[in-house]
Amino acid sequence: MDQGNTAFMLIAAALVLLMTPGLAFFYGGLVKAKSVISMMMLSFGALGLIGVLWVVYGYAIAFPGSEGLVPPWSIDWSAIGLTSLLEVPEGAAYPPLAFVAFQATFAILTVALVSGAIADRAKFGSWMIFAAIWATIVYFPVASWVFNFGLAEDGSFAYGGWITYGMQEWFGVGAIDFAGGTAVHINAGAAALALALVLGKRLGFQKGVHVPHNPPFVLLGAGLLWFGWFGFNAGSELAADGTAALAFVNTIAAPAAALLAWLIVEKIKDGKPTSVGAASGAVAGLVAITPACASLTPFWAIILGLVAGAVCALAIELKYKWGFDDSLDVVGIHLVGGLLGTLYLGFFANSTGLIYSGNLTQLLVQAIAAVSVLVYSFVLAYAIGWVIQKTIGFRVKNEDEVAGIDTVVHGEEGYVLEGARA
Template sequence: MDQGNTAFILIAAALVLLMTPGLAFFYGGLVKAKSVISMMMLSFGAMGLIGVLWVLYGYAIAFPSADGLGAPWSIDFSALGLESLLETPEGAAYPPLAFVAFQATFAIITVALVSGAIADRAKFGAWMIFAGLWATIVYFPVASWVFNFGLADDGSFAYGGWITYGLQEAFGVGAIDFAGGTAVHINAGAAALALALVLGKRVGFQKGIAVPHNPPFVLLGAGLLWFGWFGFNAGSELAADGTAALAFVNTIAAPAAALLAWLVVEKIKDGKPTSVGAASGAVAGLVAITPACASLQPVWAILLGIVAGAVCALAIELKFKLGFDDSLDVVGIHLVGGLIGTLYLGFFANGTGLFLGGDGTQLLVQAIAAFSVLIYSFVLAFVIGWIIQKTIGFRVKNEDEIAGIDTVVHGEEGYVLSDARD
């Protein structure tokens, strides 16, 4: 067992777990002051629920053994509860539980991302039911499609999910998704769009009505996300080597470029660059580089950041033109950014991109992977959300939404400016 790589994976897992509290700050600062606790609790609720489900059966669905593969949805019953993974096989590079822990944090952050689309108007209990069902039916299987693969001694695929192994068998190249452009960002963004449609618009929804109550929270959250993202991207190599270093550098370059591009678009469009724009631009660049971080030269990573920052800055306006209320721009940043990063590889991936030695096949398989996940996630998230809304109700009452849902749902206030005992 390589203790250095084991330590690397465990540290990366801790960094990725920190991203969910970071997301809570990012989302919490964007909502109104009387909904900040509710918004942050959607992320913390996901941490609790998905952490438990991952141990019980999530890993068994996402990472079935070679014998359990061959279908787009399968489960390794021997891995339920992780009992079969307690021992480290002889010759293994790291303990199986290190990988289990690393992938658990991916599941948690992916579910938490969806919550931004339903800010200010969702019941906590309904969200928790949705989170558990969506993780089980959508995220765990999709993670298997993308992340579950095994290698033969000669480095070729021995088995794997259909997005990696299956597409390679069919087209000669598999889809590239190093750290989760499809499984995490397109997946979450599509589900967010579905829930936004199910819950409908906030009361008085129109451009300019919702002003972020705490931009410092947003900047803090973006900083924590960027910090944790190094574990997300570089950690996906599962070894402290040159590929991890490339992913690390690109995780600096792309979001930095995206931040600048978003601010330029804001200056041209609205006359002023904003702190929320800077934070959003950085996150858009992080989303776009996620699938591509180990397959791009740093210069091409900068170009990707510029494209993602500029396009996502414009894409967040789509909700006003198309009439859906994606409260915190999960669609405009994560769905659009994930699509940009995933498809960009078809043009600029080292060795296989259309402009760097490829023949267009890489672009084809990237598109198949991206839109397959998008459609699968959207349809099932819509069905799950619709059933919850029609049965126990997903959305709070209008009067509670207007008043702010922290006290109604959680019995707490985010900001107590005076002590009632005085």
């Protein structure tokens, strides 16, 4: 067993786990002051719930097979509860549980991302029910499609999900998603759009009405996300090697460029660059580079960051034109950014992109993967959310939304000043 790679994976897993509290701060700063506890609790609720479900059966669904094309919906019954993974096989590079831990943090974060679309108006219990069902029938299977693959000794695919192994068999090249552009960001963004439509608009929804109550929280959250993202991207190599180093550098370059691009768009469009714009631009670049971090040169990573920062800065305005209330721009940043990063590989991926190979096969498989995950996640998320809304209710009462849902849902306030209540 390689103790260096084992340590690398465990540290990467810890970094990715930190991203969920970071997301809580990022989202918490963006909502109004009387909803900050509720917003942050949606992330922490996902952390507790999905962490347990992953150990009980999530891993068994996401990584079920090891021979040929793994069926889209299958389960490794021997992996239930992870007891079969306690021993380290002879010759293994790292303990199986190190990989289990790393992938657990991805599942937790992906579910937490969805919550940004329903800020200020969601019941905590209903969210937890949605999170459990959506993770079970959407995230865990999609993770299998994308991440569940193994290589033969000659480097060729030996088994895997249809997005990686299947595409390789059918088109000669597999879809590239190094760290989760489809499985994490497109997946979460599509579910966020579905829930935004199910729950409807916040009261008084229009541009300029709902403003972030705590930009320092937003900047703190973005910083924690960026820090954790090095584990997210570089850790996906599962080894401390040159590919991990490339992913690490691109995780600096792309979000840095996206941050600048977002600020430039803000300056041109609104006259002033903002701190929230800087944070959002960095996250947009991180999202876009996620699937591509190991398949682009740093130069093309910078170009991707510039494109993602500018496009996502404009995409967040679509909710006002199209009339859906994606509260914290999960669609504009994660869905749009995930699509950009995934499709960008069709043109600029090392060796197989259009500019290197002269053909569009890589773009074709990237598009198939992106659209498939988007449609699958959106349809099932909408159905789950609709059933919850029509039965026990997903949205709080209007009067609770106006008053602020922290005290109603959790009996707490985010800011209690001495001698007065805020």
